[in-house]
Amino acid sequence: MLIAILLGFLFSLLLVFTGKFFKGKPGIISAAIPLVLFGYFLQFIPEISAGGTIVHSYSWVPSFGVNLDFTLDGLSLLFSLMITGIGFLVFVYTAAYLKNHKYLDRFYGYLSMFMAAMLGLVLSDNLITLFVFWELTSISSFFLIGFNNSNPESRKSAITALAITGLGGLSLLAGALVLGSVGGSYSIDELMNSSGEIAASPYYILIAILIFGAAFTKSAQFPFHFWLPGAMKAPTPVSTYLHSATMVKAGIYLLMRMTPVLGNQEFWNSTLIIVGSITMVYAAIHTLFRTDLKGILAYSTISALGILVFLIGQGTEAALLAAAVFIVVHALYKATLFLVTGIIDHQTLSRDVTILRGLRKVMLPVAIAGFLAAISSAGIPPTIGFLGKELTYESTLALVGTPLLWIALILITKILLLHAGFVAGISPFIGQLPERFEKTKKPGILLWGPPIILSVAGIVFGVFPGIIEGSLIKPVVAAMGQDAGDQHLQLWHGFNTVLWLSVATIVIGTVLYFTIKPSQKLVKMVTRVEYISPESIISGFWSLFNKFSSLWTRIFQNGYLRNYVSTILVFLIGLTGYVLYNTANFSMDFSTLSEITVYEIVVVTILLIAVFFVVFTRSRLAAVASMGVMGLAICLIFVFYSAPDLAMTQFSIDTLTVILFVLVLYRLPRYLKLSDYKTRIRDGVLALSFGSIITILILEVLAQPVNMEISEYYAQNAYLLAHGKNVVNVILVDFRGSDTFMEISVLAIAAIGVFGLLKLRLKKTDQR
Known part of the structure; x- marks a missing residue:
């Protein structure tokens, strides 16, 4: 299993030396890496579906409880298959989408690195190892999002994504350390057995908040969602891979993996339900005010992630089953829509949905893929999207408390997502083909093949849900500590409330699609209130922080070494003086010290004279010579106290330093007076204060009992x-x-x- 994870990293390293080979047509060979890995993970389906778990452990830092422990169960298997399966299609798609790009090999390297990091993340059983791979996904995604590095917007988006997800990474590290301390282990499997003790710990809420911080930033939950729309500046293969099936789902994976450890608690469940519901409705509404296809897909992705958090927060068997199904649903239709959008942009050089029409006439296979993905996102039978929507409604109806509120929120969200799916997957292909697009060329099979495969899979899994029920979906629920043995995936559940909610979703959403059309007028409406958005507020804080940093730099980092030393000394004097004042007892027995000899008095007197001469002389060479005298005086003190090694070292270094000073000063202009008497008095007081503090500190150390062990x-x-x-x-x-x-x-x-x-x-x- 370790080889499977490292394969992507090794391929990235190989590209450093063989990159030229992969820049042309042979670049498609790189797709063999995720294909081989996909086949590797497929072979474990029978064992996992039978309730088995594959564990591999490699010693790393055992003294700290940090090992390369990897576990393949139902949850990690589902994510591994998505990472490698969709990864294979993205690699193939990239060969045509970035054909002849001068940095194609570099792109494959970043993509392989990201794939390997994601595999390591979902397979890790050790919290510290998981954190390492978590950060590797952030770093590799930074390179992918900012791939078009000549574009300032791409660079800004990459930095924003790295800053937000990096902040979440720090939160994850802190949470892992506290959780490992409370649970007595960094192994997730062992922590599951200690869930009761962890829940009873006074640090439980702190641990949950830290884990939330990691998951919410990675999976773009409100108010950390704004980095994801900005990341759409990346090439379409990046948007497809990172923002539909892998990176943004890393936070979802973390919440699902931590549910058996931290779940089934009021704080955990309530927080996820509230944050998920806010995110799904907020982002779904935003899809109405976007005209860029990628922008629409970005906000619909955020909304879908909110739905998943909402379902995980419910924590019931039905909700976790719905979440598992919806992960597959969303990965299939959203990846398809991103690929379709990329083809449209690649062939027409436009993503503006207000001008894209009738493209079915020039790219029929793409239109078919877009249509199938749109009806799956809408939850129309016989797609697997219909199953996901029904299960979501069913679990929400069973919520305790105020189910009408949650039903209303999820219903609004589903209606708006249907509208967004139709706009992205159907609108560009219906109607009259504009004259400007009549000469648009039909894309090659490497472009339209991957979205066709994904969209058809959505239909196949919908018609035959048994294919994934026992092999993928139920093992996911089992990995989260629930038993979904009585649950079955089927298209027809009879006439019930869930069915009528599905019908209402389809009818109202379709009416909304024909009623509200994307327009610049709607874009301007949302722009007017942009100043109160989380992005604007956080950007304001960021601006204030930059101003404060600039002021701080001008004061404390102004380029003068003397200023740096003074700042450090003032801090040390204040801190050490405060501690000594409150803790020191000044009980030094001076009779235990050795007697002061005349030789020591003479040497110290010479040392003090040399110090004053360095300070007040107007000759550089005289100052350097005086410093040499100071060094020799210190050498003699070392000799007096039986430290000949230190004396020889001091003598050698001091002599060499004086010589170097003389050589350097020889090239400098004549002596300049750069400080007035006030500055010298200040520096003198500072030096005397620091020396006094050090003296007192040494006396305190000497008064303490000595451990000679x-x-x-x-x-x-x-x-x-x-x-x-x-x-x-x-x-x-x-x-x-x-x-x-x-x-x-x-x-x-x-x-x-x-x-x-x-x-x-x-x-x-x-x-x-």
């Missing part, structure tokens, strides 16, 4: 384990060899950078 360990084992008689050297080279190696590496990198700057020869036009 570590020192004795090093002294006893330096020669036995490392065969060295110099304990300090052994510690640096052997016991802490990795630290020393990294420090050497940092110094080497810095030296290379300095050498590069010294050798840099800029043209006069590039110099500043």
Whole structure:
């Protein structure tokens, strides 16, 4: 299973060296990767449908309870098949959609990386591992959304998506750490067995909020939804893959996976129902005020995600069954509509639904796919969309409390989604073909083939729901801790309330479709109230934050090293002084200190004279020489206190530093007075205060009892384990060899950078 996850990453790495090969027609070969993975996961259907679970575990950081644990059950199998199956069709579609694009190989690399990250996410049984793959999906989606990097709007959309989902990633990490601490494990399977203890924990609400933060940002729930419409700047294969079947469903997957751990609690269920209902209605209404096909599909996607959150919040067997079915429904029809929109844009160079008409005459297969997807989104029999709509109504009717409110909200949402599906899947193909589109060419089979396959699958699964009932849908419900054994998928449920709600949805939605047409007038109406939208409000806070950051930078990051040092010292003086004032008892027994000798008095006096000379001299060379005197005085102090190694090190470094200073100062202009007496007095007070704080701190440390355990360990084992008689050297080279190696590496990198700057020869036009 680990190889299956890493395959996408390995292919991305391979493209770095063989990218030219995949830029042309051979690029379609890359579709073999998701196809092979799709076949790999298909073979597990019999075992999973029989109630089995496939577990693979690989040791990673066992001391922290972090391992590469992967579990394939009904829930992860459904998502894995969607990721690889739709991924295969998107790879094929991309070969034609981005044909001859100079960065086609790069696009395949990003797409493969994203596919691998999504597989790792849905298969992970360890919370920390899940977080790692979660962040990899955000990073790879950033590259995909911003693929057209020459377009400022694409770059902005990519950054916005990364910022919102990245914030959710931090929330997930915090939630995982707290949950692992409370539950005693990072294994999701083990946490399921501790759900009672977790629910009784005082940290339960905090954990739930953190998990909500991750899921709501990733799955574009209100008020974090606005990043998704902006992400439509990405090429259509990205919109299809990320925003219908994979990335936006990662948050849904997280909620479903966490339901057995955190679900069946009032806070969990109520929050999901409220947030989901707000999101689904809000986004569904927005579809009426959009004329761009991708914009309509984006908001209808947000609304569909809201429906899924709403169903997960209900938490019943019927609701979870409806959610499982609707995941399949939405993936099939929304991926189809995105692919159809991409074909229209590719062939006509337009996505404006107000001018697109009659395209069935020039692209009939595309029109068929769009029509089938539209009726599936509308929930018209015999599509699987009808099954999903019926199950949604059925579970909502069983809600305790105020079912009429929830029925009204879900009914309004379904009606508006029917309207959106018809506008996106039917409107561009009916009516008279405009003259401007008469010369539109019929797309090749690589373009219209994938949407046909997906749309036909929606019909097949609707007519024969048994194909997916036992193999995919019921195992999903079982993975969430419910038993859907008595539930069956079928087109006909008899004459009941659910049927009449479906009929009302179809009739009212169809009337609405013929009554309300997308127009610029509707777009202007919603633009007038754009200032109160979550995006505008958050953008306002973002602007204020930028202004504050600029002010902060001008004050504290103004380019003067002296200012940086002063700021750090003031902070340390304030913090350390406050702690010492409240905790220090100043019980130092000075009789335990060694006596002060005349040699020490002389050396310290010389040291102080050198300090004053550095401060007040007007000669750079004299200042450098005085600094050398200070260094030699410190060397003598080390010698007095039996530290010859430190003295030699100090002597070597100090001598080298003085030489370097002299060489550098030789090239500088004559001495300039850059500070007045007030500045020097301020700096002097600051230096004396910091020195006093350090002195008091050292005295406090000396007054504390000393634990010699570590020192004795090093002294006893330096020669036995490392065969060295110099304990300090052994510690640096052997016991802490990795630290020393990294420090050497940092110094080497810095030296290379300095050498590069010294050798840099800029043209006069590039110099500043």
